[in-house]
Amino acid sequence: MTEFTPFVRTDMLEQREPPAGQRGIILWARENLFSGPMNTALSLIGLVVILWLASHMVPWLLHGVWNANSLTECREIITATWGPDATGACWAMVRERWHQYVFGFYPMDLYWRPTLAFVLMLVAIAPILYQSLPRQMMWFTALYPFVCYWLLWGGTIWAPVVVLMGFGLFALVFRLLVSGLGVPVSAGLGLVAAAAWWLLVQTPLSAAIHSVLPVGLRSVDSDQFGGFLLSIVIGVTAIAASLPMGILLALGRKSDMMLVRTLSVGFIEFIRGVPLITLLFTASLLLQYFLPPETNFDIILRVIILVTLFAAAYIAEVIRGGLAALPRGQYEAADALGLDYWQAQRLIIMPQALKISIPGIVSSFIGLFKDTTLVAFVGLQDPLKGITAVVRADINWKGIYWEPYIFAGVIFFLICFGMSRYSMWLERKLKTDHR
Amino acid sequence: MKKSVFLGTLSAAALFAGIAGAGTLEDVKARGVLNCGVNVGLTGFGAPDANGNYQGFDVSLCKALAAAVLGDATKVKYAPTTGETRFTALASGEVDVLIRNSTWTFSRDVDLKFDFVAVNYYDGQGFMVKKDLGVSSAKELDGATVCIQTGTTTELNLADFFKANNMSYTPVNVGDDTEAQRQYLAGACDAYTTDASGLAASRATMPDADNHIILPEIISKEPLGPLVRHGDNVWGDVVRWTYFALVAAEEYGVTSANIEEMASTTTNPEIKRLLGTEGDLGAMLGLDKEWGKRAIAASGNYGEIFEANIGSATPIKLARGLNALWTQGGLQYAPPFR
Known part of the structure; x- marks a missing residue:
């Protein structure tokens, strides 16, 4: 007789992984890329396009040359290293001219001044961006515009x-x-x-x-400003100045006072109805006719003023959207507490309206920062077109095409992406509802 | 009486043109700096180098002018102007003189109220094609695709030329020179047309320059020169004769190297008057005696400026052509200094 030993499991089996087709990247691809005939076809087409793009771009990027004195020399190096048909990026241009992209024609021995101004700018905006920092830092923030002006212009x-x-x-x-x-x-x-x-x-x-x-x-003339120095000066000043102006305009538009409301509506609609380029040409050309001859009204200042007005009109509409989204009860509650108009705005209405408007405000700012490149059309040396034209006018770099755009584009992307991420972080931090 | 009426008319004309007021020469002297309108960047003619110093054929004339008027070739404030802003910058008084490869045309001279005081470069529109297209004359371009910068006079010249020769073409519109070069090299067009000097500069920087030829036909006249505001004749004279001093210097063999020697040893009365060792031509212009000498010493005579910036020794390799002196079959001719 055979004796049967009853099987008794004494320990649990290890959990096993799902079969190969049901896990990891294969599952993800099956669910997301190849879930049906239509999706499969689209995925394959997309893949082919990506491969085609990469097959052109990757060698071009990999063949990049950093050490050369001219475009011709770049081409010679690429031909010598990678064969006669190879193409490659000529980053040597960036290496030789990066300082013009960053500082324009600012005197080289004074580069420390814009650099210091930039570092101080980070210190100055830190307490605005992060509530956890000591509030005393705001005093420096208030002083910063004057410090910055003095450092940059001398x-x-x-x-x-x-x-x-x-x-x-x-x-x-x-x-x-x-x-x-x-x-x-x-x-x-x-x-x-x-x-x-x-x-x-x-x-x-x-x-x-x-x-x-x-x-x-030592004083530095405005016409020596250029590149990202110019973009950041115009962009940051206009951003900082347009937010308060935009708030006032939005309140003005919602005001009960006829005159204030009409003026605000008129201003906002006029500015929004006109392209930025028109305003820039006004700043650069028309004002010269109106002002008495020999009036030295700085071109950068003129441009900053008009860019600020332009941005303020858009910000005003974004904030008006935030104000409109607030439930009526908030206004009434403020009145019931016995607050006057400005107290109600400051303590109850604006904190909520601004919170709602964050995404809109930040996208206005990002747009504004990128729009600073339009100043090229009035002869200022913006990084994208102005400095690039200067670089290309040098016989050594004439004919260079993608490299300046890629270089300027990457820097713009980093700054704009940073702004965008900050606004998302701020939104999460300020989120108080339970949606 | 007559004089005051004349002056009154003049100043009224000046006001109508939106001019900053006559007396630019006095303004420049009082300011101590010459405001010179230049190109934001044109190879060989005017652009800042890696250190931010402006260089080029047009820029050298700014320097000569500053040397003549202010005694120092470095006392120039360069105002980069775009195609859109250049004329307004001059009319509104933002710049004293515009030396920015601007074509002298009837309407700019008469209607826009400017005075073109000289022609420092005779240019003309040409065509560049690839050698393997097998074309040797622009008249064989029937049916070709042509890369053309939009919104320029070259666009109109191109249409005129093909119509006059009963040919057809397909335009490929491009924004600027770099884009044009790119499209042309990528094969988007058979021919690229712009000013011949620009074609030469583009060709010089192409990876396969030998495979491209510039066709012999020049289909337009593009006299490029410095211009000042209409009605300020004193200042116009200063710019004009500073330029002529450079041309005359080449004609008489005065160079930046031998100018001191020439000034002391020459027996030629014309050179003496030019360099201020005899006569007093400077005073008639409202300048001192040695204005011409300083203008020439700043960056050399016309020929030296040409060779240093765009001539055969540079990568652009432009031939003198129409810009040779009249004694060598060109059009550069300075009236007598007396």
């Missing part, structure tokens, strides 16, 4: 200091009058006082102090 230090005193005057007038006259009137009077200060006192006072205490940097 000249006497007293000019920005006296401009700053104008803002001090504005704050003083506002503080003294706000309790009696209310926000709009006292802000207006403060502005008048500050404008009078800047127009009448500014120049003689800074000149006077400078003659007593000459502290300054």
Whole structure:
């Protein structure tokens, strides 16, 4: 007799992997790329296109030459290394001319100034971007525009200091009058006082102090600005200035006061109805006719002002969208708490409206930053067209085509992608609902 | 009385043209800097180099002018102008003189209220084709596809030329010279047409320059020259005669190398007047005696400037052609200095 030993499992079997066709990349490909005849066909076509593109681009990128003095030399090196029919990128151009793409024609021995201004800019915007940083840093942020102006353009230090005193005057007038006259009137009077200060006192006072205490940097002309220095100066200034302007315009458009509303609507619709190029040509050409001859109204300043106005109109509409999305109850709750208009805006309406508008605001900013390349059409040296034209005018680099675009494009992508990722992070952080 | 009426008319004309006011010469002297409108970047004619210093055939004239008026060839503020902004920049007074390979045409001279004071380069529109196309004359281009920059006079010249010769063509529109070169090399068009100087510069930088030829026909006249605002004749004279000084210097063999020696040893009265060792031509222009000498010393005479920037020693290898002196069969001719 055979004795049967009953089988008793004493331990659990290890969990086994699904069969090869049901896991990992194969499963993913089956589910996502080859789930039906239509999808299979599209996937195969896509694959062929990608392979075709890669077969042209990858050798071109791999054959890239970094050490050469001219395009002809690049071609010779590529022919010598990779055979007569090989093509390759000539990155030597970037190596030789990168400083012009970054700084334009800024004097070479002063490159530390824009570099320092850039680093300080990161410090200045850090407390705005990250709430966890100490709030005292905001004081530096407020001072930064003056520091930056002085670093970039040089000249006497007293000019920005006296401009700053104008803002001090504005704050003083506002503080003294706000309790009696209310926000709009006292802000207006403060502005008048500050404008009078800047127009009448500014120049003689800074000149006077400078003659007593000459502290300054070597001054650099606006026409020496170019490349990404120019793009970032225009872009960052316009971004920083257009947000407050846009908020005011959006509030103006929703205001109950006829005059304010009409002016805001008129401004927004006029600016949005006109292409940016038109405004740039206005800045560069038309203003010269209107102003008295020999008026030296800086071209970069003119461009910044019009780009800011342009951006502000778009931001205003984005924020109006945010305001419209707020439930009516929020406004009524603010009124019920007994807050006045500005308190309600500051404490209840704006924080919510801005949060809703973040994606729109950031895409406006990204668009604005990329639009700074349009200044090439008024003869400024933007990185994409202006500096590239300069590089190509050099007989050594004439005929170079993709490399400058790729170089400028990569830098633009990094900056814009950074902005986009930050806005997504901010959205997640500020998310309070449970959707 | 007559004089004041004349002056009144002049200033009224100046105001109508939106001019910054007559007396550019005084303005430049008071400012101490010459505002010179140049190209944002044109190979050989004007562009900043790797260090940001402007160089080129047109730029050299800016330097000569600054040397003549201000005594220092470096006292120039270069204003890069695009095709769209150049004339407004001059009319509005942003620049004192525009030396930016601009073609002298009737409407620019008369209607836009400018004065072309000289022609520093006689250009003309030509064609470049690949050698294996087997074409040796532009008249054989019937039915060809032609790469052409849009919005330029070259586009109109091309249409005129084919119509006049009863031929047809297919235009391939391109934005700028680099794109044109790219399309042409990629085989998108049989022929590329633009100013002959531009064709030569493009050909010089092609990977297979020997496989391309520039056809002998020149189908248009493109006299390129410096221009100033209409009505400011004193300033116009200064620019014109500074340019003529460079041409005359070549004619008389005065170069930047031998100018000091010439000034002290020459017996030729014309050279003496040109260099300011005899007579006082400078005072008539509102300048000092040695204006001509300084202009020539800045970057050499006309021939030297040509050779250094676009001539046969450079990769562009332009022949003097029409731009040779009149004594050598060209059109460059300076009126007498007396």
